[in-house]
Amino acid sequence: MITFHEVSKQFPDGTTAVNRINFTVTNGEFFVLIGPSGCGKTTTLKMMNRLIPLSEGNILIDDKEINKYNIHELRWNIGYVLQQIALFPHMTIAENIAVVPELKQWSQEAITKRVDELLNMVGLDSDTYRNRKPHELSGGEQQRVGVIRALAADPDIILMDEPFSALDPISREKLQDDMILLQKKINKTIVFVTHDMQEAIKLADRVCLMKDGEIVQIGTPEQLLSNPANDFVRNFVGTSNKIGADFQLQQIMQPMSSITHDAAHTIDISARLDQVLDELNNHPELFVTSAGNIKGKIDRQMMIQYLSTSVKEGRESHV
Structure with a gap:
C-alpha cells in the first residue's frame, strides 16, 4: 500500500x-x-x-x-x-x-x-x-x-x-x-x-x-x-525486568467453565509472558489450559491492554 x-x-x-x-x-x-x-x-x-x-x-x-x-x-x-x-x-x-x-x-x-x-x-x-x-x-x-x-x-x-x-x-x-x-x-x-x-x-x-x-x-x-x-x-x-515479572495468565484471561479441551490452539496456564506473546503472534486467540482442561481464553487485545497498563504503571512509578 x-x-x-x-x-x-x-x-x-x-x-x-x-x-x-x-x-x-x-x-x-x-x-x-x-x-x-x-x-x-x-x-x-x-x-x-x-x-x-x-x-x-x-x-x-x-x-x-x-x-x-x-x-x-x-x-x-x-x-x-x-x-x-x-x-x-x-x-x-x-x-x-x-x-x-x-x-x-x-x-x-x-x-x-x-x-x-x-x-x-x-x-x-x-x-x-x-x-x-x-x-x-x-x-x-x-x-x-x-x-x-x-x-x-x-x-x-x-x-x-x-x-x-x-x-x-x-x-x-x-x-x-x-x-x-x-x-x-x-x-x-x-x-x-x-x-x-x-x-x-x-x-x-x-x-x-x-x-x-x-x-x-x-x-x-x-x-x-x-x-x-x-x-x-x-x-x-519502558520495558524492564518488572514488566512480566509478576505476570500470571490466570489473572488476565477470560475465565471459562472447566471442560476437557479439543481446541487447536492452547497454552498452559503457567506460561510466561514471552511464551504467550510468541503464541499470539501466530494465533489471534488461545485457550488456556490446566491439567488438560480449558480454564479460559486469551486474545491479542487482552494482552495489549495488559502491556499498555504495565508500561503506564512502570512510567508513573519513576515519576
Whole structure:
C-alpha cells in the first residue's frame, strides 16, 4: 500500500530530518510512527501526502510514485487528522464534514447521507449535532468530527498526526477506544504519529520507532516490548525486568467453565509472558489450559491492554 525506499529529507538549513528510511505499510494496517521530539516522525508522515517534498528516494502508494499522482487526486484519497482540530469555526458540523465530498462534486443527497452515517458511527447523533458549530462541542467531540471529516470521501489512507495529544486523559483514552472499534468497522490503512508509547501499544498493529531521522526498530507492540533491539528501544518503550515479572495468565484471561479441551490452539496456564506473546503472534486467540482442561481464553487485545497498563504503571512509578 505505502512503501518508502531509501527516503531522505534535508531542509535548506542543512538539517537531515529523515535519513534513508525503508518500510512498507500494508493494506488495512494500523501503523504507528513513534519517537522523541525531532526524530522525524511527523516529517515522514507529511511526505506521504506531499505536504513536505522528499529529498531523495521514492515513496510509492499502490506501486505508483507519489510524485506521479495529481496532487489533488493524491490528497483527496488521503484523509488527514491533526492535533490542532482545525474545524472551520463559522461552518456547521455537517458543512465541515462535507468539504471534500463537495470538492469531489458528490450530490447533495449523497453528502447528507454520508454526514449522518459518519456522525452516528462515532456516537454523535446526527439530528443533534449536524447543525451545531464547532464551539458548541467539547474537545473530544470536535476531535471525533475531525476524524470523520477525514473519512468523509472514503479515502483508502488516513494520516493522523498526534490527534489526541491535546485532550485531557479521560477524553484521550475514550477516543483511543473509539479508534480501535472504528478501525474494525472501516478497515482503513492508518498511519498514526504519537510520542506516547502507551498509546502506540494500545492502537498499533505495528510500531516504527525512530531516532535522529532513522528507524531503530519496526515490529508489533509485543515484539518491541519482549524483544527490544537495543537499550534505546528498551528505555523508550519502558520495558524492564518488572514488566512480566509478576505476570500470571490466570489473572488476565477470560475465565471459562472447566471442560476437557479439543481446541487447536492452547497454552498452559503457567506460561510466561514471552511464551504467550510468541503464541499470539501466530494465533489471534488461545485457550488456556490446566491439567488438560480449558480454564479460559486469551486474545491479542487482552494482552495489549495488559502491556499498555504495565508500561503506564512502570512510567508513573519513576515519576
